Amino acid sequence: MAKTTKVNVAFVGCGYTNATRKLERPETELAIEACRMACEDAGMDPADVDGINPQVHHYPAPDTADIVKGLGMKEVRWQREGGLGILPCGIAAQAIEAGECDSVLIVKIMNTIAPVNTPQIDPASGGVAGPTQFEVPYGLGYSMQRVGLNARAYMHRYGYTEEDLGWLPVVEREHALLNPWAVMKTPMTIDDYMAARYIAEPVRLFDCDMPVNGAFAILMTRESIATGLNHKPVYLKAWAGSQVLTSDHLVPEPLEGITPLAEEIYRDAGMGPEDMDVWFPYDGFSFFAPMWMENLGLVRRGEAGDYIKGGDNIRIGADHPVNTHGGQLSEGRLHGMGHLLEATQQLRGTAGPRQAKNHNTAIISSVFPYTGAAGILSVE
Amino acid sequence: MTAETPNVQTRAGQEQMKKMGLKPIPLPDDITRPYWDAAKKHELRIQQCKACSNYQHPPEEQCAPCGSTEFNWPKLSGQGVVYTFVIDHRLMTPSFNEPYVIAQVNPVEAQHDTVRITTNIRDCELGDVYCGMPVEILFEHVTDEITLPQFRPTANAKLKSRE
Numbered sequence: 001m002a003k004t005t006k007v008n009v010a011f012v013g014c015g016y017t018n019a020t021r022k023l024e025r026p027e028t029e030l031a032i033e034a035c036r037m038a039c040e041d042a043g044m045d046p047a048d049v050d051g052i053n054p055q056v057h058h059y060p061a062p063d064t065a066d067i068v069k070g071l072g073m074k075e076v077r078w079q080r081e082g083g084l085g086i087l088p089c090g091i092a093a094q095a096i097e098a099g100e101c102d103s104v105l106i107v108k109i110m111n112t113i114a115p116v117n118t119p120q121i122d123p124a125s126g127g128v129a130g131p132t133q134f135e136v137p138y139g140l141g142y143s144m145q146r147v148g149l150n151a152r153a154y155m156h157r158y159g160y161t162e163e164d165l166g167w168l169p170v171v172e173r174e175h176a177l178l179n180p181w182a183v184m185k186t187p188m189t190i191d192d193y194m195a196a197r198y199i200a201e202p203v204r205l206f207d208c209d210m211p212v213n214g215a216f217a218i219l220m221t222r223e224s225i226a227t228g229l230n231h232k233p234v235y236l237k238a239w240a241g242s243q244v245l246t247s248d249h250l251v252p253e254p255l256e257g258i259t260p261l262a263e264e265i266y267r268d269a270g271m272g273p274e275d276m277d278v279w280f281p282y283d284g285f286s287f288f289a290p291m292w293m294e295n296l297g298l299v300r301r302g303e304a305g306d307y308i309k310g311g312d313n314i315r316i317g318a319d320h321p322v323n324t325h326g327g328q329l330s331e332g333r334l335h336g337m338g339h340l341l342e343a344t345q346q347l348r349g350t351a352g353p354r355q356a357k358n359h360n361t362a363i364i365s366s367v368f369p370y371t372g373a374a375g376i377l378s379v380e
Numbered sequence: 381m382t383a384e385t386p387n388v389q390t391r392a393g394q395e396q397m398k399k400m401g402l403k404p405i406p407l408p409d410d411i412t413r414p415y416w417d418a419a420k421k422h423e424l425r426i427q428q429c430k431a432c433s434n435y436q437h438p439p440e441e442q443c444a445p446c447g448s449t450e451f452n453w454p455k456l457s458g459q460g461v462v463y464t465f466v467i468d469h470r471l472m473t474p475s476f477n478e479p480y481v482i483a484q485v486n487p488v489e490a491q492h493d494t495v496r497i498t499t500n501i502r503d504c505e506l507g508d509v510y511c512g513m514p515v516e517i518l519f520e521h522v523t524d525e526i527t528l529p530q531f532r533p534t535a536n537a538k539l540k541s542r543e
Contacts, residue, residue, distance in 0.1 A: 118394050119404070119473060123386040126402040126474070133406035134415075134438045135498045137528060139468060139476040141404075148466035149484060156464070156511040200482075201467035 009093040010226035010233030011344040011377070013042030013219035019110075019183050019212035019332040027062045027109050030215035032070040035105050038217040039071075043230035044103070046071040049219070051078035051095060051104035053088055057335060058114035067107070077101040085282065085336025085366020086375035089220065090239035096222050103221040108337040112211040117143045144208055144285070148200035151287035155202065160290075160305035162202050166193045168322070169206045169286045169329050171311040176326025178316070178353040181338075183210055184330040207286040212332035218340055232348040232379055238268035239375035258365070258374050259295050266297075269376040273297040277358040278346045279320055280339040282365045282372060283327040291369035293322075298363070316354055324354045336366045347379050394472060403475040405526050411439050414453045419527045422519045425453040426487070426495065435490035437497060458517030460485040460531060463496055465509050481509050485531050503532035508539040 015037030017030045031054065039046045052073070054064050061081070068076055078101035080091065092104040119141025121128055128136040135141065140149075155165070170190050176182035188206065196205040226233035240261035266272050273296065281292035290304035298320070299307045307313050314322035325331045325342035332338065343362040345351040351359075365374040386393035386400070408416040415437075418425035427436040431448035442449055465483035468476065484496035501509050502518060515531040522528055533539055 118388060118391070121388055121397060121402065121404050121474065122407075123388055123393070123397055123402070126404050127407040128404050129407045129409065131438045133408070133412060136404045136473065137406055137522075138482055138498050138500050139473040139480055140482045140498055141473050142470070144470070145466055145468060145482060149464045149482070152466060152511065153464035198467065198469045200470060203466070 008223050008235070009096045009220055010223060010235045011089075011218055011340070012221050012226050012229050012231060012233055013038035013040070013044065013217075014341045014344055015039075015041060015217035015219075016181050016341065017214040017216070019181060019214040019334070021112075021183065021212065023111055023113065023213040027111060027215070028066045028070065030213075031062060031067045031107050031109050031217075034215035034217035035067065035071050035107050038105060038219040041230065042219050042221075044219065044221070044225075046105075047074045049073055049103045049105050050075055051092065051101035052076060053080045053083060053092055053104055053106045055083050055088065055106065055108045055335070055337075056081070056111075058111045062109060071105075078104065085339065085373060086239050086364050087241040087366060087373035089218075089236055089340065090241065090373070090375060092220055093236050093239075096220065102225060103219060105217055105219055106337075107215055107217040108334055109215045110211075110213055110334065112213055142200075144203050145200040147207075147285040147287060148203040151202055151285075154287065154291060155305075158302040158305060162204075163190065163194060164305035164309045165287065165290055166190055166204075167308045167311045168283070168289050168314065169193055169327075171315045172283070172323050172327040172330045174311075174315060175321075175324050175354060176330030179325050179331055182326045182331040183212055184326065184332075203285065203287075206329065209284050209328035209333040210330070212334070214332075214334075216334050216337040216341060218337065218344065231350065234344045234347040234377050234379060237271075237376045237378045238265040239373065240265045241373035242371050258369075258372060259297075262296050262374060265374060265376055269378065271361065271376065271378075273363075276361050276363040276376070277320065278324060278343065278356045278362040279322045280343050280362060280364040281322065282336060282339065282367055282369075283323060283329055284333065284335075284367070286329055288369050289322070289327070292365045292372075292374075295369050296363060296365060296374060316356060319358065321356045324351065324356060339364050339366070343377050347377055394474075397474045398472070401475060403522070404473065405522055408525075411441055415439060416526060418453065418455070419519060419529050420525075422527070424456045424458045424487070424517050424529055426456060426490070426497075427451045428454050435487075435495045437490075437495045456487050456489050459488045459534070460497065460515050460517070461488065462501070462509060462511055462513040462515055464511060465501070467506050467509075479506060481506060483509060483515075483531065485515055497529070497531075499529065499531045501532065502530050504537075504539055505541040508533065508537075508541050510538075513537050
């Protein structure tokens with residue numbers, strides 16, 4: 001388990017290209033555009049940025065040097081490739097705190113060319129080696145099936161229905177309709193959700209996030225610089241990452257995951273779950289969100305179904321709105337960056353029609369509820 | 381690799397394998413061979429740590445809780461309980477062409493050890509399967525080398541289709 005860290009670093013700029021279903025422009029060009037926009041939003045010259053963290057989930061990855069050159073960065077003092085969500089932000093914050101650099105551009109570059117987690121079958125013989133030899137011969141080889149196995153057990157344990165939890169994707173769609181960056185533009189009712197086809201029952205089509213192409217950037221910098229920029233700085237108050245996955249993509253639940261570390265990040269931030277204004281539980285699959293809400297103590301275990309049902313507790317206008325950008329289900333698969341960008345917009349008060357009424361603090365989680373990372377953002 | 385060999389890393393390659401009708405079969409290795417050898421003899425045997433008695437499946441080089449590398453392979457009864465399941469409708473895996481159940485079964489001997497055997501559920505309707513359903517093992521001959529353990533409801537299972 002990684003340690004939790006108190007940091008004094010802020011998110012100060014947001015940059016987005018359009019998220020599209022097909023790749024429309026070269027990735028490097030998209031990355032440069034998103035980074036420029038994040039700098040412009042912050043009011044900082046890219047030449048003054050001295051750290052970069054491109055995050056790519058396909059190969060071959062674009063060359064970081066081309067992005068650096070295109071941006072006109074003068075000196076790169078800190079560089080790291082990869083990561084997803086709040087965890088690499090924590091690592092960047094540590095680099096800034098350690099004096100390795102002053103500012104870091106984190107840019108997520110998404111390209112749908114790469115399928116995610118396909119079963120490894122020898123194309124000549126059909127042979128399956130390694131641990132998945134106990135799964136693929138039974139037709140288990142894809143993430144949505146594994147998520148379905150976890151989701152079924154979770155729903156069975158607490159008596160949640162598909163409709164109870166279906167309100168999360170429904171409300172996220174409502175939010176997406178207010179978000180110009182979102183790819184999903186069609187209203188969806190709970191009846192529409194329930195009528196959608198099953199992928200791996202209980203996982204329906206609208207329980208899976210939408211793959212997109214594009215680049216999305218966020219700029220982090222130290223407090224002394226952040227206070228002189230365009231927007232109210234949004235501080236990363238505390239974060240923690242649990243262990244790296246060693247198994248195949250999804251581990252069997254239940255593991256307690258972040259829960260022991262959640263107590264530490266609340267303590268480091270000097271706040272509790274009740275102080276979190278806007279909630280950003282990771283929703284690469286819809287079922288992750290209620291699991292995360294429970295693992296982070298935002299709702300009690302066994303109560304997420306009733307909490308989500310009907311949508312009134314989670315939509316914009318509620319005391320603690322959830323994934324106000326539409327989440328990955330409706331904004332698009334930005335692999336955690338959408339949550340970060342929206343949390344920043346919310347806390348500095350620039351979320352426009354999506355603005356939450358209380359917006360001093362936010363909690364963000366990333367990736368799988370049994371293994372992922374979480375962090376607390378605050379304007380103070 | 382020839383030009384016709386599907387690239388399993390791509391969606392197109394996966395589609396191509398499906399069209400070829402390729403059936404995925406296990407490739408036993410030094411760690412997994414005792415499981416498949418037992419299945420060939422119509423026995424369910426899984427790893428049990430000699431040091432701490434922990435049951436472990438799928439088999440590993442080391443016992444996860446205690447790190448020991450010494451295992452017994454005791455014969456289990458083949459009785460189990462469905463822990464969780466999905467009904468796959470997407471049919472992306474080669475040789476799976478009709479909706480099917482993927483279940484994870486706790487063997488009765490190892491229910492408290494988070495041992496979950498991945499299986500299909502035979503001899504019932506898709507809608508019959510439920511969490512907690514009692515099941516028993518059967519063995520399906522695939523090749524001379526490989527027999528796949530599978531599970532089906534026991535006589536005590538409450539099946540909607542038998543009501």
